[in-house]
Amino acid sequence: MENTNRSVFGIHGVTGMLIATVLLLSILGALTFFGLKAQQAVADKPYKITDPQALKMRDTANANQKVIAK
Template identity: 90%
Template structure:
């Protein structure tokens, strides 16, 4: 079997590798951007516990004890 259609710059060569690298780096950049935006949005809205003495270990009602501080 003779391999006569080799192409270094084909999609299965250097070009394909560069396209995959750019695609992965752009996905990383977009996810980092949205992650930072979400983190900044949460950091601007801290919450406080209304009654720390009323908290019980492993209790679903603990979620009702927090309020967003303004």
């Protein structure tokens, strides 16, 4: 059986590989950009603990003790 239907630069060849590589790199770049922006937004708003003496080890009520400082 002879394979006469080969195309190196078809969508399944080199061109397809380049399209997939560019697509994956652009997704990686976008996710990195949005991740850095989210991290910078959170870093600008630290929280402070209202009553440090009221904190208990492994208590779910500890989440009520932190307030975002403005």
